[in-house]
Amino acid sequence: MSKTNDKFEKKRLRSSNITVIISISLVLFLLGIFGLIVINAQSYAEHLKRELKIEAYFKDVEDPKLKDKELDLQKSYIDSLKVKYSFVEATKYISKEEAGKIAKKDLGTDGSDFFEESIFPASVQITLNPNTIQSVEQIDSINKVLAKNTIIDEVKSDKEAMVTIYQSINKITFWLMIFAVIFLVIVVILINNSIRLKIYAKRFSIKTMQLVGARRRFIMKPFLIEGAILGFFAATIAIIGLSALWYTLATKVGLLLWNPNYTALILILIAIGVIIAIFSTLFAAWRYLRLKTDQLY
Template identity: 90%
Template sequence: MSKTNDKFEKKRLRSSNITVVISISLVLFLLGIFGLIVINAQSYAEHLKRELKIEAYFKDVEDPKLKDKELDLQKSYIDSLKVKYPFVEATQYISKEDAAKIAKKDLGTDGSDFFEESIFPASVQITLNPALIQSVEQIDSINKVLAKNPIVDEVKSDKEAMVTIYHSINKITFWIMIFAVIFLVIVVVLINNSIRLKIYAKRFSIKTMQLVGARRRFIVKPFLIEAALLGFLAAFIAAVGLGFLWYILATKVGLVLWNPSFTPLIIILIGIGVVIAVFSTLFAAWRYLRLKTDQLY
């Protein structure tokens, strides 16, 4: 009879653990999908920021003595940009000839009837580091800094497009953070309920151990270890599921298979799974330890 009861208890325990792991992994999987959306939204925002380039136009050197050194002065200025200014991510030099070719392409003509190639100044196209630029005001300040150099004639940037894009990015970021907080609360509640149901099924075992003289720490410790393992396993399953889902999407849509931001996402999912499972177990077990025997029913 006792062997039958032991088998029944082990079967019920196994079933309870499987239910908890599946419940937590599904919740973390949904949270991971939201995380993928956030990462890709951030990557797209950075892409848009990189497309908003600043162009500094060089002055024509009038002094005949310095005419031969004009190109060297311009290249020296370009090389100094990355050294002096951390907000500069990349630079591209555009010579007068290249500027003329771009103008011809924009006008849709291959001839030189409308202009002379020498009327277009040489320039440097600057790509800003999106991580360091958070507002249009910063770009205005950068324009003023770049224009102070004596060989620079004018600094231009598409301010209207920048205002529109930065406003949209800030708005999207705000709502993403709101939904992230709401979703995280839902995740905590769902995982907590799954763990509480598991501990509820063991409430008599907990109270029995307490009645025979076991200390609370001794009673709670194995539950916490088990909760940490279940949380880790659930997070691992969720991460594998997310990886499989992303692989399918990436191969079909043509996205990159790996983004460096995926590593923090996986660590966060594991952390959430383990921490919430452990603390939910601790609070639930502690609750039943404080109850009287007749209150367990």
């Protein structure tokens, strides 16, 4: 009879553990999908920021003595931009000839009837570092800084497009943060409920150990270790599922398979799975330790 009871208890315990792991892994899987959306939305926002270029136009050198050194002066200025300013991610030099060709292409003509290529000034096209630029006001300040150099004639940027893009990015970021907080609260509640049900099934074992003189720390230690292990396994299953989903989606749509931020997402999912499982176990077990025997029923 005793062996039958032991087998039944082991079977019920195994079933309970599997249920907890599946429940937590499903919740973490959904949280991971949301994390993928946030990361890729951020990557797209950075891509949009990189598309916003600032163009600084060089002055024509009028001094005949410096005319031969004009190209060297311009390239020296371009090389100094990345060294001096953290907001510069990349630069591209556009010569007078290239500027003329771009203008002809934009106007839809290949002839030289309207203008000569040499009338367009040389310029440097600057790609801004999206990590350092958070508002259009910063871009206005950058324009003023670049315009102060004596070899720069004019600095241009598409301010209207920048305002529209930054406003859109700020709105998207705001709502993503709101949904992230709501979703995280839901995750905590669902994981907590799964753990509480598991501990509820062991409430008599907890109280029995307490009645025979076991200390609270001794009683809770195996439950906390088990909770951490279950949380880790659940997070691992969720990550495997997410990886399979993202690989299938990325290969079909043509997205990047890996983003450096995915490492942070993996660590966050593991941390959430383990930490919430530990604290849920702690609070649930502590509750039953404080109850009287007749309150267990």
